[in-house]
Amino acid sequence: MLKNINYNFLKGKVTLISGPSGGGKSTLINIISGIISTSEGNISILGYNLNSNFKKIRPYISCVWNETSLFSNMSVINNLRFFAFLRGQTLKETDIKINDILHSFGIIHDKNKFVSNLSQGTKRKADLCRALINNCEILLLDEPSTFLDNKSKKTLVKILYKYKEEGKSIIIVSHHASLYSNIIDDIIIMKDGKIIYNQSLEHLIKNTKEFKNAFILKTSDRLLANDILQTLPEIENTYVSQKAVHVYLKEGDGDLSSIINSLGNRGLKIKKIISKEPNLDKLIGEIINGH
Amino acid sequence: MVINAFILLTIKKIKNNLSFTLSTFTTIIQPILWLSIFLYLREEQITLSIYNNQIRYIDFLVLGIFLWRIVSFILGKFPSSIKEDVSAIRSIITSPGGEMILIWSSFVATFFIALIIGTAILLTAVLLYDFSVFFNQIIIASLAFLLIIIIHFEIASIIVLSHIHIKDMKSIGFITTTIFGLSAGVFFPVELFPPPFDNLAYVLPLTQGLTMMREMLLFPNFLPNMNLLIALLMETIILFITTIILYKKYFKPYWLETL
Numbered sequence: 001m002l003k004n005i006n007y008n009f010l011k012g013k014v015t016l017i018s019g020p021s022g023g024g025k026s027t028l029i030n031i032i033s034g035i036i037s038t039s040e041g042n043i044s045i046l047g048y049n050l051n052s053n054f055k056k057i058r059p060y061i062s063c064v065w066n067e068t069s070l071f072s073n074m075s076v077i078n079n080l081r082f083f084a085f086l087r088g089q090t091l092k093e094t095d096i097k098i099n100d101i102l103h104s105f106g107i108i109h110d111k112n113k114f115v116s117n118l119s120q121g122t123k124r125k126a127d128l129c130r131a132l133i134n135n136c137e138i139l140l141l142d143e144p145s146t147f148l149d150n151k152s153k154k155t156l157v158k159i160l161y162k163y164k165e166e167g168k169s170i171i172i173v174s175h176h177a178s179l180y181s182n183i184i185d186d187i188i189i190m191k192d193g194k195i196i197y198n199q200s201l202e203h204l205i206k207n208t209k210e211f212k213n214a215f216i217l218k219t220s221d222r223l224l225a226n227d228i229l230q231t232l233p234e235i236e237n238t239y240v241s242q243k244a245v246h247v248y249l250k251e252g253d254g255d256l257s258s259i260i261n262s263l264g265n266r267g268l269k270i271k272k273i274i275s276k277e278p279n280l281d282k283l284i285g286e287i288i289n290g291h
Numbered sequence: 292m293v294i295n296a297f298i299l300l301t302i303k304k305i306k307n308n309l310s311f312t313l314s315t316f317t318t319i320i321q322p323i324l325w326l327s328i329f330l331y332l333r334e335e336q337i338t339l340s341i342y343n344n345q346i347r348y349i350d351f352l353v354l355g356i357f358l359w360r361i362v363s364f365i366l367g368k369f370p371s372s373i374k375e376d377v378s379a380i381r382s383i384i385t386s387p388g389g390e391m392i393l394i395w396s397s398f399v400a401t402f403f404i405a406l407i408i409g410t411a412i413l414l415t416a417v418l419l420y421d422f423s424v425f426f427n428q429i430i431i432a433s434l435a436f437l438l439i440i441i442i443h444f445e446i447a448s449i450i451v452l453s454h455i456h457i458k459d460m461k462s463i464g465f466i467t468t469t470i471f472g473l474s475a476g477v478f479f480p481v482e483l484f485p486p487p488f489d490n491l492a493y494v495l496p497l498t499q500g501l502t503m504m505r506e507m508l509l510f511p512n513f514l515p516n517m518n519l520l521i522a523l524l525m526e527t528i529i530l531f532i533t534t535i536i537l538y539k540k541y542f543k544p545y546w547l548e549t550l
Binding site: 035081083085 | 292293295296299300303307375376378379380381382384385386387388389392
């Protein structure tokens with residue numbers, strides 16, 4: 001059950017909805033896509049009220065739900081053709097698009113197979129192809145990377161990036177936020193049917209101490225480097241991984257050159273300094289645990 | 292381009308229904324077997340005396356089985372034809388015009404296969420029993436046939452829209468097959484029913500349509516029974532209005548999800 005949801009999804013933005021299972025993420029997507037009704041409240045899409053103008057909204061929305069939604073006793077290519085035809089596309093332009101996208105996801109050889117004969121992963125890819133070839137203004141994706149291999153995940157993000165460049169609005173429900181970190185604009189975290197966090201990704205990262213004052217250091221001797229770093233006043237914490245030392249500075253004490261000098265003076269060679277990439281999944285996990 | 296989607300889905304539905312399965316076998320072969328059972332009547336030449344005319348019982352029976360099988364198929368198949376694509380229902384209802392394409396392709400595919408069944412029955416009758424009809428009243432008979440088909444599609448639509456929870460839609464076909472087969476005068480004239488069932492049988496549109504078709508096709512120069520024709524027309528209109536009201540009231544995207 002959703003409670004007091006009041007949110008404006010902005011046009012041309014990529015919004016990620018994350019949160020624990022049962023938090024209401026999929027329910028929200030199902031309501032926005034019009035397949036679940038609301039007992040109260042209003043949803044307005046592109047200025048149209050969803051309940052009274054569902055037919056007017058349909059041409060602008062394309063969805064992928066957590067379950068595949070294709071004709072099981074129809075070939076992949078005919079499935080994609082059918083849904084493209086419904087959106088007014090011609091056979092010629094549809095077939096070009098279908099071949100391109102099936103190639104991208106590596107399932108071109110499966111195009112004449114019945115959906116019922118496909119593996120879960122291939123079904124998922126075919127379902128994504130169905131939603132993506134429509135070129136709709138709004139794309140709703142519920143756990144789109146489920147059952148996908150790494151290559152297909154990258155393909156998906158690449159296509160979504162292209163969609164974003166074209167100014168389309170994308171709403172992604174996912175437990176794997178870090179996969180989409182390069183394309184996300186806004187993040188919503190839902191728990192127990194409520195939105196417990198909604199901010200831009202930029203805001204989230206800027207306000208997270210971990211990424212402001214943290215880096216990874218690769219040296220000639222990581223254990224010695226760790227010992228030295230722990231004696232320095234500007235260091236708050238460190239930990240040693242298999243290949244490097246992860247360094248966390250005290251807030252406001254980010255003088256990297258003095259730290260490098262201290263290590264160099266003790267004969268250590270600095271091989272690489274990497275600023276810490278944001279681990280969105282971890283961040284989101286911390287926000288959820290904090291509520 | 293919506294027409295392409297319609298053609299694609301209709302062909303898929305027809306292909307799936309005609310694929311070589313036990314269900315196809317029983318759908319098409321069963322009525323032919325029904326007729327074959329009466330092969331012994333070829334020699335017996337049992338006749339019925341109706342309206343002071345003698346007609347062959349087998350001719351009476353062929354038209355009965357022809358119409359009975361067609362309407363039973365429509366009632367059983369149309370709802371399940373919509374339901375068979377439940378795996379894609381979310382994509383269908385969120386695509387522009389998706390549900391209308393689903394309904395129309397289910398309608399055309401069901402009607403097409405019903406016609407195949409009807410043709411198979413008539414061909415069998417012609418080959419086995421030299422079945423023939425009078426063609427001078429064929430237009431009125433065709434009108435009665437058309438109205439009966441429309442009425443039963445409307446009844447099937449009301450069954451779908453009323454959201455009757457039946458796990459296997461084929462059971463509707465079974466129930467109607469039995470009820471209609473026994474009470475609509477398929478196997479013997481309703482006049483032979485004990486009162487008040489002889490009159491009650493005329494409540495069923497199938498009885499009205501079947502009586503009209505028999506009168507028009509099996510008797511030469513029989514004047515059309517206008518009361519039956521008007522009754523059929525009225526039923527068609529009333530059921531059409533009911534279907535539209537139910538469609539407007541209940542046909543919501545999230546309703547289809549529960550199919």
